[in-house]
Amino acid sequence: MLMPNAPLIEARGVTKIYQTKDGPVESLRSLDFSIRDGEFVSVVGPSGCGKSTLLKMVAGLLGVTAGSLTLAGQPIEGPQKDVGIVFQSAVLLAWRTVLDNILLQAEIRRMPKAEALAKAQKLIAMAGLEGFEGKYPWQLSGGMQQRASICRALLHDPSVLLMDEPFGALDALTREKMNLELQRIWLESKKTVLLITHSIPEAVFLSDRVIVMSERPSSIAAIYDIDLPRSRTLDMMGTPEFSVYAKKVRSHFYAQGSLDH
Amino acid sequence: MxxxxxxxxxxxxxxxxxxxxxxxxxxxxxxxxPAYLIPRPEQVVGQLISEWSRLLNESWKTTQATLGGFALTILFGIPVAMVIAYSKLVESYVYPLLVFSQSIPKIAIAPLFVVWFGFGILPKIISAFLLGFFPVVVSTVMGFKSVEPDMLDLARSMGATRLQTFLKISLPHALPAIFSGLKVSITLAVVGAVVGEFVGSNSGIGYVLQVANGNFDLPLMFAALVVLSSIGVILFLAIDVVERLMIPWHASQRQLF
Missing domain, CATH: 1.10.287 (Helix Hairpins)
Incomplete structure (x- = not known):
């Protein structure tokens, strides 16, 4: 059993080395961090710094080369039961309706049907997708597609939600709206969230803590606690406190001269 | 109106x-x-009407050979393509050989099938199969290989077995590509069946074409060509209908929603 206040996700000296044709390439170098249950943590860093690699390792889709990575005290080996993933594109199956796409999670995990359906309908209501259950992915906007994929990631009620630049492909206005939605969903569901993002305002706006990565081979440059009250509003993005946090995070990239967007 | x-x-x-x-x-x-070079349309229509029952009878034989070859195409082509798509090793061995075999003119080796398999329907089926096989393999391989890596990661993250990933993700994803291959294949299978009938047969539309050619009966020859093309069109449309039923979600079918 998990001890109270013990970290839910813990990384100790996590290193990833890829074997390529040109020899080994070090992607991540000795990462140490821990994420508490119910915490919202973002990872920001330059392109190609291995953020997605980190997320895939936490999901158990990639192995670590060295170090230890644990979920609820257990080493992560292979795909995890207690994890839901949202990718940059919604990755919805074109031949399934929104509801059936969400239920894919239940089918593959062999969850009881009636229970899964009830859960799916609850999630659909929470994500504001009522009336779109029977639509096909191409009939939805990008934001709605991503909402459906969040519902799918939450269907089996995982304690951890992993998000790999989920709003990167959306326009700026939709993105802000989705940030608000995600905050609401997080406040309602009390999941632990690990969000990979390129956007400094998004990271500061949503997170309890922001992990800043350096360029390849990446290590953790800094971790900032974002001490802003919940629930946060878009107006808060204009406050001096918010700017201070954003500036702190941004300073890392200017120092490296690698802010690429 | x-x-x-x-x-x-x-x-x-x-x-x-x-x-x-x-x-x-x-x-x-x-x-x-002059009529001995190109017949007039009404002569062709006249032959179509007067030779109707014979043409219908022979076209049924050609259709049987075509469908036999097409069935073999589905039976072998799709599994072979799946193995090629899933195994780099098999691909490196088999694919170049397939392309090589495809460059052999079937009409040149068709007489060999008669020697091997006699004058029955079998050499015609094999000829139809050989012509239709390649496009199905190529497009099926493409269909299976074009599954997004994120989609496979998604399935893995859910703990999907290989069979589940195949049935719920890869196969439906590949279906539109498979059908586009099948559509090309069915028309080529008709050609293959006729090639088989050309070289060694005493039935089928290919045989009618041969006889008409030998007798300088151009109206009959054109009539046979009309019937032959109609077989191709009807079979193509049949596959189109099956495609619509099986992948109504695909972009090419969306006007139906």
Whole structure:
């Protein structure tokens, strides 16, 4: 059993080395961090710094080369039961309706049907997708597609939600709206969230803590606690406190001269 | 009402055919082309009517050979393509050989099938199979290989077994590509069956073509070609219908929603 206040996700000296044709390439170098249950943590860093690699390792889709990575005290080996993933594109199956796409999670995990359906309908209501259950992915906007994929990631009620630049492909206005939605969903569901993002305002706006990565081979440059009250509003993005946090995070990239967007 | 009928998409090819027939007839009259070079449309239609039962009978035999070859195409082509798509090793061995074999003119080796398999339906089926096989393999391989890596990661993250990933993700994803291969394949299978009938057969539309050619019976030859093309069109449309039923979600079918 998990001890109270013990970290839910813990990384100790996590290193990833890829074997390529040109020899080994070090992607991540000795990462140490821990994420508490119910915490919202973002990872920001330059392109190609291995953020997605980190997320895939936490999901158990990639192995670590060295170090230890644990979920609820257990080493992560292979795909995890207690994890839901949202990718940059919604990755919805074109031949399934929104509801059936969400239920894919239940089918593959062999969850009881009636229970899964009830859960799916609850999630659909929470994500504001009522009336779109029977639509096909191409009939939805990008934001709605991503909402459906969040519902799918939450269907089996995982304690951890992993998000790999989920709003990167959306326009700026939709993105802000989705940030608000995600905050609401997080406040309602009390999941632990690990969000990979390129956007400094998004990271500061949503997170309890922001992990800043350096360029390849990446290590953790800094971790900032974002001490802003919940629930946060878009107006808060204009406050001096918010700017201070954003500036702190941004300073890392200017120092490296690698802010690429 | 008449205007709408004229503009309906189903009728458009027929309107074009009528136009081409008129041009054909006019060309013969204007340039006074003798009948032993190109028959007049009404002669062809006349043969179609008078030889109707014979043509129908022979076309049924050609259709059987075509469908037999096409069935073999599905039975072998799709599994072979799946193995190629899933295994780099098999791909490196088999794919170049497939392309190599595809460059061999089937008409050149068709007589060999007669030697090996006799004068029955079998050499025709094999000829139809060999012609239709390649496009199905190529497009099926493409279909299976084009599954997004994120989609496979998604399945893995859910703890999907290989079978689940295949049935719920890879196969439905590959279906549109498979069908586009099947559509090309069925028309080629008709050609393959006729090639088989050309070299060693005493039945089928290919045989009728041979006989008509030998007798300089150009109207009959053209009539046989019309029947042959119709077989191709009907089989193609049949696959189109199956495709619509099986992948109504695909971009190419979306006007139906």
């Amino acid at each position: 008449l205007r709408r009928l004229m503009l309906s998409p189903t009728l458009r090819p027929f309107l074009l055919i009528i136009l081409l027939l008129v041009l054909w007839d006019l060309a013969i009259r204007i340039f006074s082309i």
